[in-house]
Amino acid sequence: MGDSLHTVTTLPTARRSGCPFDPPEELIQAREHGPISRFPFPDGHQGWLVTGYDLVRSVLADSRFSSRRELMRHHPLVDYGDVEVPPAPPGEFLLMDDPRHSRYRKPLVGRFTVRRMRQLTERVEQITADHLDAMEKAGPPADLVTAFAKPIPSVVICELLGVPYEDRGSFQEHIDKFLGGEAGDEEVLTAYTATQRYLAELVAAKRANPTDDVLSDLTDSDLTDEELRGMALILLAAGFDTTANMLALGTFALLSHPAQLAAWRADPALTDRAVEELLRYLTVAKTFMRTALEDVELGGQTVEAGTTVILSYHTANRDPERFADPHVLDLGRENGGHLSFGHGIHQCLGQQLARVEMRVALPALIDRFPTLRLAVPAGEVGLRPETADIFGVKNLPVTWDA
Template sequence: MEGTAHADAAQRLPEFPQPRTCPYHPPAGYRTLREQQGPLARVRLYDGRAVWTVVGHAEARALLTDPRLSSDWSHPGFPVTSPRRASIQKQALLIGMDAPAHTAYRRRLISAFTARRINELRPAIQRRTDELVDAILRQGPPAELSGALALPLSSLVICHILGVPYEDHTYFEQQTARLVARQAGEQDTLDALRGLRGYLDALIVRKEGEPGDGLIDTLVQEDLADGTLSREEISALALILLMAGHETTAGMITLGTLALLEHPDQLAAFRADPRLVPGAVEELLRFLSVADVATRVAAEDVQVGALTIREGDGVLLPNSAINRDPRAYPDPDHLDLARTDARHTAFGHGAHQCLGQNLARTELQIALHTLVTRIPTLRVAGPADRLAVKPADSGVQGIYELPLAW
């Protein structure tokens, strides 16, 4: 009887995640959770499980640095937000683990993503962006931004960092595109991930005999050679970097362009003064929060105000709600590119804060500013409210396509 009562209570909870009805605003239900339950709320996953969701900004930042919340995907209580997410969790490394293993892996990758290293890449990113915009202009309107600029730019940049040979980039892009396709289901995701793992496994073997200067080459020459990492670990690390740095950045370029075009006063300021670009990108990251939900499980009881997250409880931290907390951001639903508070959680917070955030910021600054300054009459081709919004369980929020005219 007790189990039945718990199940019935869970069924009465709000579902999570909830779909966006506007591409750049979080689900309206997240505000309702905050207003009715406070900074921590109880919600129900697709499988009927009751978990906590954190919609308060201060509470989220504190919990994301609390070692009592675990990122270990193998923990029996770890929450899964969709079957597709479960497929990805079975394939990836680094994100779904705790210290000391997470720290050791992260240390081997961080040199490729330092601010100094990314600044060295800035001319190459600008050059490739200009080439892609040149192609858009040659083709003439209409153009679809995701396929014409956002996906190829993010794919080519991560290929360059990893050391994927240029002659392989077409296959590489085809496989990564399958991960973000509109009709991608659980089996499609698995097939794409297996294809990429097979490619990366073969690439590592090639690089043992023909070393280059990418991150995979460094891991092969140093960590594989001395036995610190296996081929399987290097392949898994490369795969998670690809997934983490490809779809999120591409989604931000596409959705950031839409948000600017839908807010012409902000677009005018963004276009007019290049000095505003870095801060404007931070506001767009807060406002859009495309990498929406961080997931954790409580390894011990955690007290948050008058509430207790019990050991084994699942904890969800939706950035789109956290970054719209009015206690942290006055008028949070207003896009204000002059906003100076950049304590958003769009890249996470704490030990698992996004390794590639310097790269993502640079790509966004270059891509967005180049696009709107080189094509000053840019506009959305058709009604923005008819754009197909990604489903709530897709992981990275946003739109599949953005048709543009000028």
């Protein structure tokens, strides 16, 4: 552990060649210097980067750190100059503090309980089987992203929210555009606007003719159409993009660690641990930000009021002070407690749904295709850029013995 305070000057930084599952080397080195580093934002604001497990967790549980979008005037990539950042639109509760945050989250909590999500298991099994049947019928090779990883969570979240099946393709395409990290600003804005317009029409349709789904249930409340649209956007994006990338990147990790894959195949009882370990090891939601509302002592440093702090989830989940051999994928690992779903009042609402989808879909895939393997060298698998909010693969060419 170094004595001097470390400074990280650029984010995001590229991952090492041949190490698509590890956080960027610069972030691992920052963690080795200590759990907190200085980070100068492009606009000159002096912020902080937190890489240690305990400190990340403590910030997430501390109401002195805000999630409000209008306080995040600083961005790791962009100098916005004097542009004021507006508050999050109504309903987009990830970028709010209580009490606004609770107004939107509370009505949803009862609809995403462990019990309710487990009741969905049978439907997830059917959706998974349908896509594996189609994949098997088409024969090898296949792009696992389009054949398996995207459609399963897409169908599940659309059914939960009451999005008509025939609209699923365009919604999926728009979400890809504004979360994938590769589209230009204009394309992102166009996709975001189209999604908002579609959701406004969907909310109006649910008010007029409620059906058996979460969005229809919410129309029977004091929430406005604008608020419902914002909530639906958060649920659709989070419920689709994160799980789709976990399924694809998780499969890539398994195919790259054949001994671990063989161990899981040999012992299905490993499933719960295996899923938690993949969530920890891959940490597709890499970083989040908070802003100090007052001066806060953090890791021996004073974070002054108004200062923005970047929380590095992927280095926290690789912290050797929390996890033994953190850079090793060990599907039998017993100590859970990873931060992949966050912590505190903003902990991921859909975490149990994601777990159900992974516990069903990944074992079904490896069971159906015992000879599944990459169809290209690992280095040729297309990765999402580090600028994407959610890390993952753009495509995953696989093959098997038909």
